[in-house]
Amino acid sequence: MISEKMIMLGKKRSVIREIFEYAKKRSNEIGRENIYDFSLGNPNVPAPSCINESIVKCIKNEDPVLLHGYTSAQGDLNVRNIISENINQKFGTVLTADNIYITVGAAASLTISINAIALPDDEFIVFTPFFPEYKIWVEAAGAKTVPVASDQDTFQVDIQKFEKAISVKTKAVIVNSPNNPSGVVLTEDTIQKLCSVMNKKSLEFGHPIYLISDEPYRELVYGNIKVPYLINYYDNTFICYSFSKALSVPGERIGYVVVSNKMENSLDAYAAICGAGRALGYVCAPSLFQQIIAKCINETTDISIYRKNRDLLYEGLTKLGFHCIRPDGAFYLFMKSMEPDANKFCEKAKKYELLLVPGDDFGSPGFVRIAYCVKTEQIINSLPAFEKLAKEYQ
Amino acid sequence: MISEKMIMLGKKRSVIREIFEYAKKRSNEIGRENIYDFSLGNPNVPAPSCINESIVKCIKNEDPVLLHGYTSAQGDLNVRNIISENINQKFGTVLTADNIYITVGAAASLTISINAIALPDDEFIVFTPFFPEYKIWVEAAGAKTVPVASDQDTFQVDIQKFEKAISVKTKAVIVNSPNNPSGVVLTEDTIQKLCSVMNKKSLEFGHPIYLISDEPYRELVYGNIKVPYLINYYDNTFICYSFSKALSVPGERIGYVVVSNKMENSLDAYAAICGAGRALGYVCAPSLFQQIIAKCINETTDISIYRKNRDLLYEGLTKLGFHCIRPDGAFYLFMKSMEPDANKFCEKAKKYELLLVPGDDFGSPGFVRIAYCVKTEQIINSLPAFEKLAKEYQ
Numbered sequence: 001m002i003s004e005k006m007i008m009l010g011k012k013r014s015v016i017r018e019i020f021e022y023a024k025k026r027s028n029e030i031g032r033e034n035i036y037d038f039s040l041g042n043p044n045v046p047a048p049s050c051i052n053e054s055i056v057k058c059i060k061n062e063d064p065v066l067l068h069g070y071t072s073a074q075g076d077l078n079v080r081n082i083i084s085e086n087i088n089q090k091f092g093t094v095l096t097a098d099n100i101y102i103t104v105g106a107a108a109s110l111t112i113s114i115n116a117i118a119l120p121d122d123e124f125i126v127f128t129p130f131f132p133e134y135k136i137w138v139e140a141a142g143a144k145t146v147p148v149a150s151d152q153d154t155f156q157v158d159i160q161k162f163e164k165a166i167s168v169k170t171k172a173v174i175v176n177s178p179n180n181p182s183g184v185v186l187t188e189d190t191i192q193k194l195c196s197v198m199n200k201k202s203l204e205f206g207h208p209i210y211l212i213s214d215e216p217y218r219e220l221v222y223g224n225i226k227v228p229y230l231i232n233y234y235d236n237t238f239i240c241y242s243f244s245k246a247l248s249v250p251g252e253r254i255g256y257v258v259v260s261n262k263m264e265n266s267l268d269a270y271a272a273i274c275g276a277g278r279a280l281g282y283v284c285a286p287s288l289f290q291q292i293i294a295k296c297i298n299e300t301t302d303i304s305i306y307r308k309n310r311d312l313l314y315e316g317l318t319k320l321g322f323h324c325i326r327p328d329g330a331f332y333l334f335m336k337s338m339e340p341d342a343n344k345f346c347e348k349a350k351k352y353e354l355l356l357v358p359g360d361d362f363g364s365p366g367f368v369r370i371a372y373c374v375k376t377e378q379i380i381n382s383l384p385a386f387e388k389l390a391k392e393y394q
Numbered sequence: 395m396i397s398e399k400m401i402m403l404g405k406k407r408s409v410i411r412e413i414f415e416y417a418k419k420r421s422n423e424i425g426r427e428n429i430y431d432f433s434l435g436n437p438n439v440p441a442p443s444c445i446n447e448s449i450v451k452c453i454k455n456e457d458p459v460l461l462h463g464y465t466s467a468q469g470d471l472n473v474r475n476i477i478s479e480n481i482n483q484k485f486g487t488v489l490t491a492d493n494i495y496i497t498v499g500a501a502a503s504l505t506i507s508i509n510a511i512a513l514p515d516d517e518f519i520v521f522t523p524f525f526p527e528y529k530i531w532v533e534a535a536g537a538k539t540v541p542v543a544s545d546q547d548t549f550q551v552d553i554q555k556f557e558k559a560i561s562v563k564t565k566a567v568i569v570n571s572p573n574n575p576s577g578v579v580l581t582e583d584t585i586q587k588l589c590s591v592m593n594k595k596s597l598e599f600g601h602p603i604y605l606i607s608d609e610p611y612r613e614l615v616y617g618n619i620k621v622p623y624l625i626n627y628y629d630n631t632f633i634c635y636s637f638s639k640a641l642s643v644p645g646e647r648i649g650y651v652v653v654s655n656k657m658e659n660s661l662d663a664y665a666a667i668c669g670a671g672r673a674l675g676y677v678c679a680p681s682l683f684q685q686i687i688a689k690c691i692n693e694t695t696d697i698s699i700y701r702k703n704r705d706l707l708y709e710g711l712t713k714l715g716f717h718c719i720r721p722d723g724a725f726y727l728f729m730k731s732m733e734p735d736a737n738k739f740c741e742k743a744k745k746y747e748l749l750l751v752p753g754d755d756f757g758s759p760g761f762v763r764i765a766y767c768v769k770t771e772q773i774i775n776s777l778p779a780f781e782k783l784a785k786e787y788q
Contacts, residue, residue, distance in 0.1 A: 001565070001601045002659065002666045006510050009669030046458040055453055064440040068643040104498055104647065104676070111675030116400050133672070140673035171395070207395045249462040251681025253498065265396065272396045275403030278527070279534035281505030282498070286680045287645025 009136065015361050016040065023355055030353070036382035037355045038370040041180060041332065045305050045373070047248040050296040058291050067291065071284045074274060075102025075256070079294040083256060086297050091229035099261050101273045102285040105253040106216045106242030108277075111137045113212050113238045113257055114172075115276035116269065118143040122171035124212075127157055128363035129181050129334065131214070134174055143171065147363050155184040155325050155334070159193045166201050172210035173198060177227060178217040181362050181369035182334040183310075183327020185221060188228050195234040208236040208264050216242040216255070219300045221329035222307040235262040238269075243293050245330075248301040254289045306331045309372040309379055316383045320390045331373040334359070337366050338393040348392060352385035403530065409755050410434065417749055424747070430776035431749045432764040435574060435726065439699050439767070441642040444690040452685050461685065465678045468668060469496025469650070473688040477650060480691050485623035493655050495667045496679040499647040500610045500636030502671075505531050507606050507632045507651055508566075509670035510663065512537040516565035518606075521551055522757035523575050523728065525608070528568055537565065541757050549578040549719050549728070553587045560595050566604035567592060571621060572611040575756050575763035576728040577704075577721020579615060582622050589628040602630045602658050610636040610649070613694045615723035616701040629656040632663075637687050639724075642695040648683045700725045703766040703773055710777045714784045725767040728753070731760050732787040742786060746779035 013021075019039040027035055058067055074080065080097035087095055103109045110133075114124070118141035125146045126134050135145045148165045151158045157175075166173075173194070177186040186194075195211070202209045213230045218241070221227060230237045242255030259270045284290075313333055317324050323336040335356075337345035342358035342365060349356050349368075359367030372379060407415075413433040420429050452461055468474065474491035481489055497503045504527075508518070512535035519540050520528050529539045542559045545552045551569075560567075567588070571580040580588075589605070596603045607624045612635070615621060624631045636649030653664045678684075707727055711718050717730040729750075731739035736752035736759055743750050743762075753761030766773060 001513075002511050002663055003509070003513060003670070006666035006669035006673065007662050009672050010665030010667065011669070042464055044459060047462055051462070052453045052458065056450060059446045059449055064446065065438060065642070067645075068441055068445070069645045070436055071645055107675040107677045115397070117396050119395075119397060136673055137675060248459065251461075251463045251465055251678060253677065253680050268401050269396055271404030272400035273404065275400035275405070276397070278403050279400065279530055280674050281501040281531060283501045283647065284645060286647050286683070288682075289680070 014132065016357055019355050019357060026353070035353050035355065036378055036385055038372065038374065039355045039357050041371050041373065043245055043248040043250060043301065043331075043373050044375065045248055045301045048296065048299040048301055050299045051247060051249060051292060054292045054295040055288070058288065062291070068287055071287050071290060073277060073282075073284055075100065075285055076287070076290050079290045082294045082297055087258065091232060093229070093231055093261075095258060095261055098270065099259050099266075101257045101259070101270070101277065102290055103255045103257060103277070104282055104285050105244060105250075105255045106214065106240055107133065108253070108282055109240035109242065109255050109257045110134070110212070110214060111140070111280060112273055112276045112282065113240055114138055114143070115141045115280060116272035117171055117210055119171070121169060123167065123169040125162070125165055125170055125173045126363075127175065129179070129359055129367065130174070130363055131176060131180050132361045146170070155179070155182045156186060156190045157194050159197065162194065163197050166197065166209070168205045170201070170209050172212050174212045174214060175230075176214040178221060178327075178329025180217065180330055181332045181357070181359065182325050183330045183332045184325060184334075185225055185227055185328040188226065191228045191230065191233050198234060202236070211237045212240060213237060214240045216245045217330040219246040220303055220306060220331060222303070222310055223328070225328045227329070231258065231260045231262070235260060236264055246300045247293065247296060249289070252286065252289045254285055254293055305376065306373065309374070309376055312376065312379050313370065313372050316379070317386060320383070320387050322386070322390065331371060333370045333372060334364070335368050335370060337368055338390070340366055342366055342368050349389050352388050354382060354385050354389060408526065410751055413749050413751060420747070429747050429749065430772055430779055432766065432768065433749045433751050435765050435767065437639055437642040437644060437695065437725075437767050438769065439642055439695045442690065442693040442695055444693045445641060445643060445686060448686045448689040449682070452682065456685070462681055465681050465684060467671060467676075467678055469494065469679055470681070470684050473684045476688045476691055481652065485626060487623070487625055487655075489652060489655055492664065493653050493660075495651045495653070495664070495671065496684055497649045497651060497671070498676055498679050499638060499649045500608065500634055501527065502647070502676055503634035503636065503649050503651045504528070504606070504608060505534075505674060506667055506670045506676065507634055508532055508537070509535045509674060510666035511565055511604055513565070515563060517561065517563040519556070519559055519564055519567045520757075521569065523573070523753055523761065524568070524757055525570060525574050526755045540564070549573070549576045550580060550584045551588050553591065556588065557591050560591065560603070562599045564595070564603050566606050568606045568608060569624075570608040572615060572721075572723025574611065574724055575726045575751070575753065576719050577724045577726045578719060578728075579619055579621055579722040582620065585622045585624065585627050592628060596630070605631045606634060607631060608634045610639050611724040613640040614697055614700060614725060616697070616704055617722065619722045621723070625652065625654045625656070629654060630658055640694050641687065641690060643683070646680065646683045648679055648687055699770065700767065703768070703770055706770065706773050707764065707766050710773070711780060714777070714781050716780070716784065725765060727764045727766060728758075729762050729764060731762055732784070734760055736760055736762050743783050746782050748776060748779050748783060
């Protein structure tokens with residue numbers, strides 16, 4: 001009599017969670033320092049000092065009834081003003097506080113956006129590899145995901161395949177750049193082609209096709225890489241942002257949705273975002289952390305550590321003969337499995353205490369995800385183990 | 395093409411929100427001190443000092459990567475241990491951490507519990523007056539609410555009406571004691587009768603009928619009042635708790651669900667809670683505040699202030715000839731309107747700068763809710779205005 005679907009969702013541990021439990025067990029057996037756990041996307045660089053300093057300041061100076069009290073459902077007006085002004089400064093947009101809805105992190109940004117627009121029978125296009133929870137969230141909203149394979153060399157959108165997959169049922173397209181699990185950043189050229197198809201098809205079908213941009217890794221890019229701000233390329237865009245990665249506060253659950261001011265029926269769309277937040281039980285985002293992110297909006301965690309890790313890992317693995325997709329952002333590297341079944345490859349890797357995640361759950365069998373948000377010495381120490389793994393396939 | 399239902403939910407401001415906006419406007423016109431705003435259920439007593447002290451201690455002593463990092467979806471194990479032990483101590487239960495799922499506040503506790511069990515066509519019984527969001531949450535989960543009128547003198551459950559309303563479609567019964575908006579606490583006698591009917595009907599229909607206890611006001615009771623712990627009365631119980639009111643931290647969004655260890659298929663039910671949390675986009679409850687509530691679990695805000703307000707208001711209004719339901723808990727008083735249409739009564743009250751909420755949205759027309767989580771002097775100063783209002787009806 002309980003919802004079987006929910007039981008299943010609760011019981012079926014994600015593959016990543018399984019590996020996490022294995023890592024704990026194995027650590028107890030041979031010591032944490034002898035395990036090369038690359039399974040979890042949990043930032044390992046501490047939050048910038050601004051975070052804890054701002055918390056202490058708020059506690060000292062603010063009225064506790066206000067500081068810990070309800071804010072309006074869409075978030076504190078002053079904080080929304082600071083967020084919209086910050087975006088305008090960075091990307092030349094003309095957003096106001098009324099385009100911003102503060103959320104309990106990226107997952108909430110996405111479930112709220114999906115539920116705001118989803119109707120039964122709707123299709124949401126996603127590009128492989130994609131974050132597996134998208135499917136769960138879209139299905140929970142009564143719609144379905146349509147996965148489209150990315151170009152297998154560049155992991156950019158395969159525009160021809162995309163154009164074939166789009167249909168009159170397509171309600172939205174979800175993009176995630178920098179990407180989890182590939183680390184790939186969509187180029188401006190890709191974005192322009194994608195938006196051009198979407199505009200054409202919206203016109204053809206007589207209804208807007210929405211673009212949902214999931215971008216918690218926006219600030220985590222290495223080198224001279226531009227992450228296009230999608231509101232400047234496509235009108236019917238929802239931006240789903242989170243401070244989890246940029247400020248290393250993933251447990252604090254704080255992010256936002258931007259409803260583009262240029263969206264068709266923008267006011268209705270914003271109202272639907274408020275409605276969906278209400279229906280899902282999100283009363284407001286954590287009030288103390290609303291104040292904190294406003295005070296730290298121009299800060300980021302020390303990204304140079306991730307960059308160093310990326311360089312060491314990409315160069316090290318490539319030298320060993322592994323085929324890796326060069327990641328320009330996030331803290332993941334996507335690597336070709338040396339045998340067709342990535343699950344078997346990951347099992348072999350375990351023999352050398354290397355914990356990798358098979359790409360199957362991300363919709364990309366034959367690949368593995370390596371999360372390099374780990375201590376740099378783990379990367380250095382793991383390379384001999386990767387070498388032994390490579391030798392198995394010579 | 396956007397979900398009309400969600401637009402409507404986002405646009406249709408609650409009556410309380412309308413009054414809140416009116417209060418802001420009127421304050422600007424005649425000054426905040428001349429408005430007697432009794433509309434909002436926002437705690438006005440500050441959090442106990444333990445809250446801010448614990449925050450400073452955590453920030454000083456804990457590793458920021460762990461402190462602000464993800465916890466497991468069901469919440470930090472150590473915190474869940476502390477919660478279950480605390481409940482066991484207070485109520486003689488034998489819960490473990492595996493019965494506790496930490497949430498982003500009471501609304502999340504409820505949406506997660508409802509979604510864990512709801513199937514299409516299911517009915518959820520609620521007793522009038524009830525918190526209006528119940529209807530929205532139950533409907534968003536694809537089920538429907540069946541309101542049952544409480545006894546109009548005592549506002550206890552009318553057992554005969556309840557027995558008539560319960561059907562083979564009844565999936566769950568939602569109780570809220572101390573009650574928002576009436577302040578009434580369900581007596582042990584009521585609970586026993588309610589559970590007896592539920593046991594009988596579960597047997598008759600051959601499936602469990604769940605009891606969902608929404609109890610954010612558990613600690614806010616005045617005098618020698620017992621709030622029965624429902625797990626001790628009924629096996630198939632979910633407790634939906636929040637620290638918002640007990641610790642005056644409503645904006646921080648922290649609470650929990652207890653899945654009774656005695657529930658039929660308790661492990662499946664717990665898994666369904668985890669699944670529903672996942673489907674709705676709740677990754678984990680705010681990590682810093684998980685630690686804080688564990689450190690302050692035996693504390694409460696200064697409840698004597700609410701009690702004093704309750705006494706002054708109840709005695710004052712009764713003396714003026716108003717018919718009030720005596721509230722034993724929460725910070726609301728439910729009062730009979732002096733004319734059949736409570737909306738008209740509230741409009742007349744506005745003439746005297748008294749802002750009250752009509753009971754219609756709570757399913758109880760002919761009554762008004764007075765939230766007394768306000769400064770004590772507001773209550774004292776408002777009594778002459780109430781006197782003038784009463785005179786209009788003589």
